[in-house]
Amino acid sequence: MPEAAALELDGVEVRYGSVSAVRDLTLRVGKGEIVGLIGPNGAGKSTTLNAIMGLQPAHRGEIKLNGQALRRRSVESIARAGIALVPEGRRIFGDFTVEENLRLGLAARRRTYIGDPFGPAFELFPILSEFRGRQAGALSGGQQQQLAIGRALVSRPDLLLLDEPSLGLAPLAVDGIFKAFTEIREVGTTILLVEQRAQRTVALANRTHVLVGGELRMTLGPADADDTEKIIAAYLAS
Amino acid sequence: MSVLASIDLQTLGDAFGLGAIYALMAVGIGLVFGVLRLVNFAYGQLIMAGAYTLAYTSGWPVAASIVSCFAVVVALSLAMDRVVFRPLRSSSPAVMLVTTFAIAFLLQAVALIIDLRDGQLGEVASSIAPLNQAVSVGGVDVRKVTFVAVGVALGALIALALVLTRTTIGLHTRAAASDFRTARLLGVRANRVIAFAVVVSGLLAGAVAVLLTVQNPFVQPDFALEDTIIVLVGVVVGGIDRLWTATLGGFAIGFVSVLVNAALPTDQTVFLPSVVYALVIVVLLLRPAGLFAWGRRAAMERV
Numbered sequence: 001m002p003e004a005a006a007l008e009l010d011g012v013e014v015r016y017g018s019v020s021a022v023r024d025l026t027l028r029v030g031k032g033e034i035v036g037l038i039g040p041n042g043a044g045k046s047t048t049l050n051a052i053m054g055l056q057p058a059h060r061g062e063i064k065l066n067g068q069a070l071r072r073r074s075v076e077s078i079a080r081a082g083i084a085l086v087p088e089g090r091r092i093f094g095d096f097t098v099e100e101n102l103r104l105g106l107a108a109r110r111r112t113y114i115g116d117p118f119g120p121a122f123e124l125f126p127i128l129s130e131f132r133g134r135q136a137g138a139l140s141g142g143q144q145q146q147l148a149i150g151r152a153l154v155s156r157p158d159l160l161l162l163d164e165p166s167l168g169l170a171p172l173a174v175d176g177i178f179k180a181f182t183e184i185r186e187v188g189t190t191i192l193l194v195e196q197r198a199q200r201t202v203a204l205a206n207r208t209h210v211l212v213g214g215e216l217r218m219t220l221g222p223a224d225a226d227d228t229e230k231i232i233a234a235y236l237a238s
Numbered sequence: 239m240s241v242l243a244s245i246d247l248q249t250l251g252d253a254f255g256l257g258a259i260y261a262l263m264a265v266g267i268g269l270v271f272g273v274l275r276l277v278n279f280a281y282g283q284l285i286m287a288g289a290y291t292l293a294y295t296s297g298w299p300v301a302a303s304i305v306s307c308f309a310v311v312v313a314l315s316l317a318m319d320r321v322v323f324r325p326l327r328s329s330s331p332a333v334m335l336v337t338t339f340a341i342a343f344l345l346q347a348v349a350l351i352i353d354l355r356d357g358q359l360g361e362v363a364s365s366i367a368p369l370n371q372a373v374s375v376g377g378v379d380v381r382k383v384t385f386v387a388v389g390v391a392l393g394a395l396i397a398l399a400l401v402l403t404r405t406t407i408g409l410h411t412r413a414a415a416s417d418f419r420t421a422r423l424l425g426v427r428a429n430r431v432i433a434f435a436v437v438v439s440g441l442l443a444g445a446v447a448v449l450l451t452v453q454n455p456f457v458q459p460d461f462a463l464e465d466t467i468i469v470l471v472g473v474v475v476g477g478i479d480r481l482w483t484a485t486l487g488g489f490a491i492g493f494v495s496v497l498v499n500a501a502l503p504t505d506q507t508v509f510l511p512s513v514v515y516a517l518v519i520v521v522l523l524l525r526p527a528g529l530f531a532w533g534r535r536a537a538m539e540r541v
């Protein structure tokens with residue numbers, strides 16, 4: 001193995017009642033990597049992230065962070081173990097100020113650091129510093145997504161999970177957050193990125209897995225980014 | 239006789255006093271609702287337990303008696319969370335509501351058994367009764383406890399507002415009340431914010447126990463039961479979804495019921511509940527999300 005694994009999923013099954021939304025999922029994210037997870041609506045991408053986070057506990061299989069099993073741990077203890085999820089739909093506290101949203105992100109911090117606690121957010125997205133006193137609900141969609149990512153980063157996680165962060169954003173804002181992912185990787189944070197923008201994700205990530213109907217169908221590398229037919233075929237492989 | 243003419247300074251003082259006490263109860267109920275989505279019908283029995291504690295410690299110095307009242311109420315409040323609410327946390331709101339009814343009746347039954355050991359129903363909390371004496375304000379007698387109630391309520395509400403807006407546990411509690419799942423996702427400890435809300439709610443119930451016992455030192459198992467029902471109505475009318483609207487609702491219903499009571503001829507005060515409930519129905523028809531819920535979507539939409 002070239003790198004130590006930050007995240008390992010081994011034979012994971014996730015069920016809603018008697019229906020399994022994800023089956024026999026095995027994947028590995030090395031330290032400092034960006035791994036993509038793409039696939040059509042309802043493929044089980046959010047379910048996978050929620051299982052890692054403990055929001056929807058896995059029915060079967062093993063999930064490990066830095067080699068430690070996360071089984072049966074509460075959501076907040078998984079957050080405090082070093083995984084941060086930027087959830088589907090951002091989930092900003094719209095009535096709270098930008099700064100209050102960021103302060104909430106500090107809840108999962110494992111220790112205190114020297115300097116501005118919001119540094120990781122402000123360095124990446126200076127606009128958050130400028131708007132720190134504003135109501136979060138008054139920000140634009142792109143700014144709210146920046147806040148959601150910044151809020152996740154101030155806890156200084158080892159692993160960042162992103163659930164369709166570009167959904168509903170204007171093209172310029174999409175460029176902005178994809179650029180941010182590269183910068184986040186540069187400071188050593190590992191990323192598991194769930195996206196619908198298949199081509200951009202494949203181009204950015206070290207590997208991109210295609211999930212269809214709850215099962216892994218294919219793994220693509222950056223070299224496949226321009227192979228539109230291969231990506232489309234992966235989506236249709238059901 | 240005009241309605242306004244019957245409202246003198248004494249009545250107005252009483253209205254503020256009861257409004258203040260009901261506001262405290264509304265905050266206690268609203269805080270727990272915020273984090274647990276649970277309407278605690280047994281809130282009145284916490285107050286009742288505090289009142290009995292005051293009665294049974296009547297021989298003690300007043301301060302010790304009041305401290306033990308707070309201790310009993312907070313301990314009971316925490317026990318209720320640990321033994322009942324925590325195991326039921328993922329149950330439906332209906333199950334939780336019915337359960338709090340059951341706890342309310344259970345606690346009343348326990349109080350009855352303890353109370354009847356001396357062969358007589360009811361106990362008297364005599365040591366703090368002097369607070370009920372009147373003081374003269376511009377020639378009008380106003381009971382001391384009125385000032386104490388308004389002062390305690392204002393002090394408690396300001397202190398709570400500061401804690402909720404200025405401290406980390408306050409921020410975490412507000413976040414949990416607004417979106418519990420996301421708050422936990424960010425590392426906010428569910429058990430901690432719930433314990434915080436339950437303890438503060440218990441402290442408020444302790445304060446209410448003292449204030450109500452001063453006015454009515456004769457403690458029985460149904461102590462504060464009717465007050466709790468009225469406050470619950472006020473809280474729902476004000477808008478339970480938000481702490482400050484719930485608080486205003488509690489204050490308003492206490493204030494209004496004293497005024498209505500004074501305006502009704504003495505032989506017709508039995509109609510008081512009918513009048514209050516009629517007002518409530520009208521309000522809920524006109525403003526289903528709550529009287530004070532301006533510019534907000536209905537509470538249901540968020541769940």
Ligand SMILES: Nc1ncnc2c1ncn2[C@@H]1O[C@H](COP(=O)(O)OP(=O)(O)O)[C@@H](O)[C@H]1O
Binds near residue numbers: 039043044045
């Ligand atoms: N809370 C839920 N209860 C029941 N079924 C669900 C729930 N959430 C998702 N599902 C189902 O699980 C499958 C995977 O959903 P999801 O993980 O949200 O897919 P994706 O994020 O890839 O669009 C879908 O069939 C969806 O209908």
Ligand SMILES: [Mg+2]
Binds near residue numbers: 045047088
């Ligand atoms: Mg999804």
